[in-house]
Amino acid sequence: MKKKIINTAPLTAVHIVHKELLQPYNPISINLIGAGGTGSQMLTSLARMSQALNGLNHPGFVVTLFDDDRVQTANLARQLFTTAELGQYKSVALINRVNRFFGLNWKAETEKYDKQYCSIAQGMAPITISCVDTVKARFEIAEILNIYKKNSGGHRDKPLYWMDFGNSKDTGQVVLSTVGEIKQPTSKQFAPVGNLPFVTEKFKDLLLQSEMTDDTPSCSIAEALAKQDLFINSTLVNFGSSLIWQMFREGIIFNDALFLNLKEYRAQPLKIAA
Template sequence: MQPDAMDRHYLPAAFAHRTINILLVGCGGNGSQMLMGLASLDTALRAISPRSLHVTTVDDDIVTEANLGRQPFYRCDLGNSKAHTLTERINLAHGLDWTAVHGRAPQAIGVDDSHILISCVDTASARRALGAALDHARSVPVYWMDLGNRATDGQYLIGCPSRAVDEYRRLPTVLEYFPELADESQPDDDAPSCSIAEALRRQSLFINRIVASHALGLLFDLLGRGSIGHAGGFINLASGQTVPIPLPRTE
């Protein structure tokens, strides 16, 4: 008999009545859009379930001229910490007490106390560093969601780094699904843009918002409705195509 794709992946029962701790790594293009969406997701979860979110953001970057327009920052934010600026703004708007760390993960903050890790980083080396931290963590998050993009396309994927998850239900992580990311010989393409115009030449204006919206929709299905039917997706703005990443096959 040929192996079949898993029909649904269900949220573990341990998430039923609790505050879900999320560690959001990166508050740039994808991360800033994710953070704003997580505030909306928290409001929705409180309305329809016993669950809520507590988010900790971490980013060592500051707001520059090139970030204006494509990321939700304003001229008054120039020179300020991205993580602190966005987190404080959301706390004031929503009456929350989410936490911000100005630094680089995993050095500035560990992954041990998180239920869900969301990585919105620019380079393969940053993903490898997070993967290594997960390998040595005393308490591994149940889920690791990763977002990435290029000029006009992107992808999002949720996986299960936790060894406590039953193998039948475990979803491959980004490092397992894209093993080429583990190749340390590949150079990182993380050169910063110096102006708004250059940033827009490097990336489409709304690619981050669209990738983050799809990722947030998947999180809402998982945390709000209890299950998901795919593990992520590929999005191409140039062709207008969106292709889901299926759940893993089982024997």
């Protein structure tokens, strides 16, 4: 008689996406925070994804872009702005352009996404995407989302996911988190993980170390390019956008973060931890 072989290998850790994102009745609200090098690229990617999802019988997205900065000469080339937009609010310039091109009705906010703005329970969205420059801003976003987690109840736009982008001159990272626990189905094939920690928890020490870096404004295009490579933002956005696309197309993800080194042409995904 042959002995039965029992597979004792651990199951692969995955995250099953919240079902309300996959088959919604209305477009999914997304808060995009920051309209600079990364945010300007991310807005275009979200518009493309939304249009593609419409073709797959999904209502797509409705995006609110937050940024209180105005377009300056140093923003040209590395960020998606033209000389005709100098002096305009970044968020307004980008939203107007995307709305015209894709026939959308997305919204620009010329305010910071901070505790003051969110104090009257506005600013909720199932997905938050942050493209901010400072560690302080990330920790404030984390604090806001934690408050929403406790008080949102059955709100239609209850926060579910937070994707954070960060980069230096030629390196960067993108981290996907859940806002609290996302209920997971049982599975014999995988080990579903319902809680993906915030970037401020998962990489707290790394963030605090990077707080000392120089974030003073650039005065020229040359100075801006000396601080951040021309293609670091767009490359990082492509990876983050692919992760969001996988969430909506497949409903399951195997990685929740990625580290990019553009100088060495290396991208290192991080598997979801069981």
